Amino acid sequence: MTISINEQIYRRGYKTVYGLYVPDFKLIQTIDKLKELDTNKKMNPIHRTTIEDATHDGRAFFTSFYDLKNVPYIKHRLFKKYQISEINPLDLPIYPVKKRDEICFGALLTEFLPNKEYPIVFQGILLNSIVTELTSCSYTHEITHASLDALKGAIKEYYNAEVLSIFNELVIASILAKEERLLRALDSRRIHELDILCKELYLFSKGSISKSKDDALEDAKYIISDIRAYNLFAEYYYGSNSTKEYIISYINRIINGNSSLEELLNEFMDNKSISTNSESKLTLTPKAHKYFTR
Numbered sequence: 001m002t003i004s005i006n007e008q009i010y011r012r013g014y015k016t017v018y019g020l021y022v023p024d025f026k027l028i029q030t031i032d033k034l035k036e037l038d039t040n041k042k043m044n045p046i047h048r049t050t051i052e053d054a055t056h057d058g059r060a061f062f063t064s065f066y067d068l069k070n071v072p073y074i075k076h077r078l079f080k081k082y083q084i085s086e087i088n089p090l091d092l093p094i095y096p097v098k099k100r101d102e103i104c105f106g107a108l109l110t111e112f113l114p115n116k117e118y119p120i121v122f123q124g125i126l127l128n129s130i131v132t133e134l135t136s137c138s139y140t141h142e143i144t145h146a147s148l149d150a151l152k153g154a155i156k157e158y159y160n161a162e163v164l165s166i167f168n169e170l171v172i173a174s175i176l177a178k179e180e181r182l183l184r185a186l187d188s189r190r191i192h193e194l195d196i197l198c199k200e201l202y203l204f205s206k207g208s209i210s211k212s213k214d215d216a217l218e219d220a221k222y223i224i225s226d227i228r229a230y231n232l233f234a235e236y237y238y239g240s241n242s243t244k245e246y247i248i249s250y251i252n253r254i255i256n257g258n259s260s261l262e263e264l265l266n267e268f269m270d271n272k273s274i275s276t277n278s279e280s281k282l283t284l285t286p287k288a289h290k291y292f293t294r
Helices: 005-012 025-039 051-065 135-148 163-176 178-205 213-238 241-255 261-268 286-292
Strands: 071-078 081-087 094-097 106-112 120-128
Touching: 005 106, 005 213, 025 178, 025 286, 051 094, 051 135, 051 163, 106 135, 120 135, 135 163, 135 241, 163 178, 163 213, 163 241, 163 261, 178 213, 213 241, 213 261, 213 286, 241 261
Parallel strands: 071 120, 094 120
Antiparallel strands: 071 081, 106 120
16 A cells, blocks of 8 residues: 555654654765765775575674664555554565665565554565675664554654664674674665665755655655764764664663653754754764765
8 A cells, every 4th residue: 555755754653753854965065075985995895695694694693783663564464454463563575576776775664554553554564685794784674663663752853754764774784794894885785775866856946956854754754764864873983882782772661661762863963843944954974074084
């Protein structure tokens, strides 16, 4: 069932988005410079692996770091009849799909139901059938979504919807490979993604290109989530062991419904709501900039 962004915002309990975020020219220039720097870096190879090994690494990560709660699951839906149960997100079935144009692909199969108790349920996880070491990161990304997307109040702002999924993706990448091979591959992917999205959204705001409202909102979500995820990850990356433990324990509180992402972000950076049509200030923190230029 395909529904609009506004309906998704309502179902997931996000605050209403009253305007479209537009990246300012300074951010566009910053990302452009980081893209040039990334293009000149030597990238280490990413190896093929099996879906069993990739998901095993993801499960081991969550078992070590987080206390996951059960999520609503629907096995199948036939003629408007469905049966919902609650399972550990790590038990969601995995379905391989061909995505040859993406080095790192994952998607959460979500159903939006006319059910007051379970307005959002999950069917499974899509992963690229071409399995590499980065598949563990994709799997981790989607399990994080499964843990949060049906939990109203865990994330209050639509624009922040991807922050923790990207953050966890970076954390597991930093653990799995020496010399930061996977981490640098993800950094490269995100910087090039940010470069495209920032420039497109800026041109869209000037009327130079056409785009649907939902597509524009989704682009804005990924820009803001990427920046805020890296700002948070830089605090983790350069932080002491006690800082790392504090961030992970705080995310556990969010997963358990005892806090919100926005409260965590407020402890480490400026997290003012972005809900204006004007160009809003969104920047990489000095630590995040140091991280990208390391």
